Amino acid sequence: MSLHARSVAELAAGLAAREFSAVELAQHFLGRISASNGALNAFLTPTPERALADAARADAARAAGQAGPLTGIPLAHKDIFCTDGIRTTCGSRMLENFVSPYDATVVERLQAAGTVLLGKTNMDEFAMGSSNETSYFGVVRNPWDLSKVPGGSSGGSAAAVAARLVPVATGTDTGGSIRQPAALVGISGIKPTYGRVSRYGMIAFASSLDQAGIMAPSAADCALLLGTMAGFDPRDSTSVDAPVPDYVAELKAPLKGVRVGIVKEFFGAGLEAGTGARVEAAAAELKALGASTVEISCPSLPMSVPTYYVVAPAECSSNLSRFDGVRFGHRCREPRDLMDLYCRSRGEGFGAEVKRRIMTGTYVLSAGYYDAYYLKAQKVRSLITAEFRKAFQSVDILLGPTSPTPAFGIGAKVDDPITMYLNDIYTIGANLAGLPAISIPCGFVGELPVGLQLIGPHFGESRLLAAAHAYQSATDFHRRLPAAYA
Amino acid sequence: MSLSRADVEGIARLARLEITDAELPVYVGSLSKILSFVEQLNAADTAAIEPMAHPLEGEVQRLRPDAVTEHDQHAKFQQNAPQVASALYVVPRVIE
Numbered sequence: 001m002s003l004h005a006r007s008v009a010e011l012a013a014g015l016a017a018r019e020f021s022a023v024e025l026a027q028h029f030l031g032r033i034s035a036s037n038g039a040l041n042a043f044l045t046p047t048p049e050r051a052l053a054d055a056a057r058a059d060a061a062r063a064a065g066q067a068g069p070l071t072g073i074p075l076a077h078k079d080i081f082c083t084d085g086i087r088t089t090c091g092s093r094m095l096e097n098f099v100s101p102y103d104a105t106v107v108e109r110l111q112a113a114g115t116v117l118l119g120k121t122n123m124d125e126f127a128m129g130s131s132n133e134t135s136y137f138g139v140v141r142n143p144w145d146l147s148k149v150p151g152g153s154s155g156g157s158a159a160a161v162a163a164r165l166v167p168v169a170t171g172t173d174t175g176g177s178i179r180q181p182a183a184l185v186g187i188s189g190i191k192p193t194y195g196r197v198s199r200y201g202m203i204a205f206a207s208s209l210d211q212a213g214i215m216a217p218s219a220a221d222c223a224l225l226l227g228t229m230a231g232f233d234p235r236d237s238t239s240v241d242a243p244v245p246d247y248v249a250e251l252k253a254p255l256k257g258v259r260v261g262i263v264k265e266f267f268g269a270g271l272e273a274g275t276g277a278r279v280e281a282a283a284a285e286l287k288a289l290g291a292s293t294v295e296i297s298c299p300s301l302p303m304s305v306p307t308y309y310v311v312a313p314a315e316c317s318s319n320l321s322r323f324d325g326v327r328f329g330h331r332c333r334e335p336r337d338l339m340d341l342y343c344r345s346r347g348e349g350f351g352a353e354v355k356r357r358i359m360t361g362t363y364v365l366s367a368g369y370y371d372a373y374y375l376k377a378q379k380v381r382s383l384i385t386a387e388f389r390k391a392f393q394s395v396d397i398l399l400g401p402t403s404p405t406p407a408f409g410i411g412a413k414v415d416d417p418i419t420m421y422l423n424d425i426y427t428i429g430a431n432l433a434g435l436p437a438i439s440i441p442c443g444f445v446g447e448l449p450v451g452l453q454l455i456g457p458h459f460g461e462s463r464l465l466a467a468a469h470a471y472q473s474a475t476d477f478h479r480r481l482p483a484a485y486a
Numbered sequence: 487m488s489l490s491r492a493d494v495e496g497i498a499r500l501a502r503l504e505i506t507d508a509e510l511p512v513y514v515g516s517l518s519k520i521l522s523f524v525e526q527l528n529a530a531d532t533a534a535i536e537p538m539a540h541p542l543e544g545e546v547q548r549l550r551p552d553a554v555t556e557h558d559q560h561a562k563f564q565q566n567a568p569q570v571a572s573a574l575y576v577v578p579r580v581i582e
Contacts, residue, residue: 101562194541208541237548238540306524317501324502326575331568337578339502347504352512355503359494359513360520362501373524378537380530385538417516418523434541458542 004164008221022058022072042160046119071114094349104201122156148407151181176427179439183402183451194434195240198233206315219468223247253466256290266400274445282442310377317361402439402451487521
């Protein structure tokens with residue numbers, strides 16, 4: 001089997017068996033990036049020199065008998081993670097020339113585990129988007145059909161893994177930004193529990209919702225990387241000090257006896273018929289594998305999109321106030337005075353969607369409107385969270401589609417923000433409640449992949465990964481590659 | 487909810503964003519649409535509901551010991567600054 005068709009676990013086994021070296025592996029994927037990134041635009045900053053240096057170090061560690069399970073595994077980081085000495089743009093003109101002076105905790109931990117950095121991936125500007133079309137550096141194309149979007153905001157990581165320009169990549173998920181693109185390109189992507197993975201050095205969008213995760217060929221590969229990324233970090237004030245399970249060992253947990261709740265509100269109007277049929281077939285497969293299924297209702301879930309579009313813009317307007325043209329980032333030419341410097345630097349540095357969200361957030365937090373919008377949304381958020389909590393008293397996992405439709409055409413939804421926002425109708429709930437959730441491939445509509453979403457209770461990552469792994473051990477949707485990249 | 491041109495100009499000023507005359511009508515339209523969309527929250531009965539303060543039940547913001555953990559790296563940080571003089575960030579004159 002060609003190197004890039006292997007899962008991360010298979011690549012790790014090959015490295016351990018000295019079937020190939022880390023340098024050979026890095027060269028293989030760097031070659032694929034050179035050949036295909038022009039068409040896909042998945043990488044903003046490939047880092048070939050760094051990759052070869054990391055790989056040589058990995059090979060030396062292995063020769064010295066100091067290799068761990070991830071030593072020599074090539075990976076890419078979404079360009080929202082700060083990387084010391086490497087340009088970190090967050091998909092924005094604002095940070096076009098920003099070279100981070102430090103590493104994010106996620107970057108530091110994966111590097112310490114011996115991984116090999118191939119580069120930084122494209123994304124919606126400041127992670128605000130569901131199609132990767134808001135990136136200042138241009139759209140990313142879906143490897144299954146170049147006229148379609150890869151989803152967003154982690155669209156570059158998604159397309160890069162789907163086309164196997166890299167075997168695994170990091171992502172972040174504020175309202176679905178790992179799961180929705182994973183679904184649209186046919187890979188596996190997990191958003192862990194809020195607080196499970198450190199947010200230190202991850203450029204903030206909406207701090208009560210943002211969470212880092214992993215995008216990979218399989219759920220087992222997600223488990224392999226998540227254990228290294230997760231864990232307490234004193235530098236993130238919302239990082240949770242709880243032991244990290246051995247996600248790989250717990251993949252073996254049987255599906256028999258696991259209670260799966262099929263969320264009624266996830267199958268209403270707006271769900272494309274083919275997508276719904278594939279997700280229902282996946283539920284039937286889980287049942288055939290030993291799980292029990294029951295319909296469950298979370299009546300406030302349809303409120304999750306409007307709730308999110310108050311809470312997330314409010315937090316974004318506050319977080320993005322740091323970009324002022326003074327200490328780092330874009331500065332306008334010849335400012336007349338300090339006010340002009342602020343307004344023009346921000347007006348020029350931010351794209352249309354970011355400005356729209358900053359203004360929405362500014363409005364809902366402004367005097368006289370705070371109670372009507374922000375406080376109200378935080379109350380509905382409590383309501384949604386309470387319904388999830390109640391659901392998990394009778395089931396172990398909630399099931400639904402990840403996205404209402406397969407990948408849509410580039411340009412198809414850019415003119416109407418509400419239509420674009422509704423792409424995240426099934427994913428936002430988990431962010432509002434801080435729950436872990438995973439998307440895995442469960443079939444195709446025509447040539448385009450469909451994603452199955454599983455949501456767990458807080459810190460229930462092990463069970464989600466084990467259920468996804470059981471499904472992937474019985475199916476092969478996750479092994480299919482777009483023909484042009486096989 | 488329908489916003490006027492003046493409303494959007496006011497919001498942009500509060501947010502310190504320069505919006506061009508050509509962009510303004512686009513934002514008047516899309517922000518009005520978004521605010522109308524989120525108004526469906528009014529249909530939720532939240533009379534007895536507390537606003538959410540933390541996604542994880544019982545978690546509170548952790549405090550750290552008041553100890554020095556950072557060392558001076560201003561030269562490295564200022565490599566990203568648009569304008570620096572004598573290790574200070576330079577902005578247009580603020581006090582006449």
